[in-house]
Amino acid sequence: MLKYTVRRFFEMLLTIFVIATATFFLLAAVPGDPLSDRADRLPESIRENLYRKYGLDKPVLERYVITMKGMLHGDFGESVRMPGYDIQKLLQETLAPSARLGLQTIVVGVGVGLLLGILAAMFKGTWLDYIIVFFSVLMISVPTLIFGLLLQKYVAGEMGLFPIIGWPSGEELWFGGWAYTVLPTLSGCFSYIATYSRLLKTSMLDVINQDYVLAARAKGLSEPQIVRRHILRNSFIPIITVLPMSIAFALTGSFFIEKIYAIPGFGRYFIESVQSRDLSIILGQTVLMSIVYVAVVFLVDILYTLIDPRIRVGGKA
């Protein structure tokens, strides 16, 4: 197990390195550079200084070596778009809003989704099941984007129930300012509700047909006891393997919701950086996100062996 963990760790490092390299050259392949809009109108000498400041005067390969060396020390370089900003500072400011939004979305979305999934599976074939199925299909058929826009327009704009844009800051960064968070959370959680209710329902229906459920019934367990002790336990296995991925995804920001509701989060800055070709920030954010993803995939692997006893011993499935 230790050997496996160590090997996986080095593989992770390699993957992150490859991702950083690929991102760097992808960005280098884009015609033009982040300064061209701004610098074209400036006098020659100032322009050269500006290019030198960001190291853009050097050939690509040399820049690559410099960037990689910097990366080792966690230095991705200064933002071109927002002078004075580097990735650490950006992270400090944007991670909290994104993380709060992500956590709220996950808690509400996954919680409601699982509840609906259990109901749909237990009342399979009744009107309750059909309603849940109908809404979950509808929820995954409407893009988050459109949910966000419509909720903003009607619930915030027309009815005036919640603020149209904005996000709590300062002391209310983590707790408080709930009114601002309701609509963004709501817009984001629909897709999770749909995904998780469907996933759990499928998984439960699969488990319900297993022999050990019949055996539990033959032992004299009541239906609620069977669901609680045997069905849920086993049907959560696929859920738990997907959940960390969802959490990683949510924590690193939901691009559209942050953009629609003007939330100063990680995702919104990512889009803006990409649009303005802010090389150092893009690279920094990409590497950060890939670290999170790769780490989560690793975590899921470990987690899986802990939950499912069949895999725990020597990989005998």
Next chain:
Amino acid sequence: MEQAADNRFVIIGCADADKEAIARPTITYAQDAWRRLRKNPIAMASIVVLVLMVVLVIFGPLLCGWEYDYMQPTLKNLPPSAEHWFGTDMLGRDIFARVCVGGRVSLLIALVCTCVQVVVGCAYGGIMAYFGGWVDNIMMRVIEVMMSIPYLLVVIIVMMVLDNSVPSLLVALCVTSWCNTARAMRGVILQLKSSEYVMAAQSLGAPARRVILKHLIPNTIGILILNTATSIPNYIFQESTLGFLGIGLQPPNTSLGVMISLGQAAMEFYPLQLIFPAAALVLIVLAFNLLGDGLRDALDPKLRK
């Protein structure tokens, strides 16, 4: 009377003909799945909706009589009327014609990306699983890297490097699309690979190509169909995302995403300009999702009785 009764008590043994007559006609997997799909009213309705959509996006602009990029500066932001069924936008263009043309892009994306996903995904996954060892290892790493780079970044960069035309949009959406399929195929094929019938084919000296084409692909078709059914809505969503961020198609080209983005700007006063393209998008995606559900139920061998 006595005689007749005796005739009935003569041993005749079992006749072969009777054995045959008892057996029910066997139904192939595809026939069975199709029969089950046909019995599913929701899935059939989705097919009808999709067919109607295809007809509409092709012939819609002809029906209403407007060109999607014809501007009438005097007729801006009109509400729906007999003349302009869905009204006009801020440049006086007919929204119905534009929704049709936008829908055309969405359906084209669904078609092309699916084809690329299936062909590349199968080939890649098949090669990975078939050869195994270091080939598999390296190819798997490539997928891992591609899937770890934020998809949005890849798509945006491709759109930047190329131009903002429909073909480059297709390329951008297809770049990483096949990764999931390739992984799924690899998994299924690895399972099948250890099965006895493939071993039998191999021991008979069938070449690699033949084993993949004749044995593995037919057995993985169900998973493939499901995989594509779930990814089609994703493609359509992704296009609308790009349009919304302003990195998708550029005028005069249009798509539902571009229209949703324009609609957002006009949302304050003319919400219908957002709602029509959004509704068209939701309808297409809903139909694909419901069809996908129907296919999943129809193809699930566990439901086969």
Next chain:
Amino acid sequence: MGEKLLQVQDLRVSYHTYAGEVQSVRGVSFAVEKGETLAIVGESGCGKSVTAKSIMGLIQDPGEIKPGSRILYEGRDILKMKKREWRAYRGEQCAMIFQDALTSLDPTMRVGKQIAETLRVHGRAGKAEAAEKAVELLRRVGIPNPERRAQEFPHQFSGGMRQRAMIATALACDPKLLIADEPTTALDVTIQAQIIDLMKQLQRELGAAIVLITHDLGVVAGIAKHICVMYSGKIVERGTSAELFYHPRHPYTWALLKAVPRLDLKNKQELATIEGTPPDLLSPPAGCPFCTRCRYCMPVCKEEMPPDTDFGGGHQAACWLHDPRAPKVDAPFVVRKEAGGI
């Protein structure tokens, strides 16, 4: 003696599928006396498992127990019981041993806990006491090192051990009736014998009645007092074990006996098989269901279901060959000298 514990009367079970109604069990009646073992023998799909599930009340949605069927347990019709009464009956009065212990044990729950579960839900023991009793039960069914084994998961057990654990689960509440649905089918031959021996021993000790369901006549020989031979949803022959092995009366029983591998035959005689497949229960034949595969088939067999012919001592067979009008046919092979000598 002779007190009836379980009586099944005219049991009919159908499954509703897209193709129509599959009549899995078509009027089966039998009785089990206290402490005795009854075996139900037949090939796959003959309805024996469905019969077992009916006794446990485990027939579910697409399946339906037809009105008119009666299952009396200690004189009470269990088909009319309420949900709560069912729960008290299952596991406590009547327990079931399933065919495949690997899939019948919850993979995510420790074996000891699964055994203790039966005791807990019937309020027989507290948590600690139930855990102790579970270890005791594991020891009783012959699992070495039961304290450690109780803490393990099913996949860590071997096939035979899993089946022993399954039996321990069933025995937890000392049920009066044990239903064993193909308990040995998934096991190696040597393990099969061990499991059968274990069941015999436990029956002696506990005095429970057993309904043993199997397709293997060899398994039945040493343990069952009465045997019912089922074919295509009906009991075609019944009788004591000795009667059935010495004087089988139905051509299907003949065929089954011939299909049992035997060591006492001289040459390397090929093992007999029964040609063809059982009839489709979607549209069961009007006549004898075995007629399409029977070497002694007569025209009447295809037209009318044969009545039961009584041979005394509870031995009955449903075959037209025993009609006075039919030609006399001898059993087509030498019946072995000793019952149970397989």
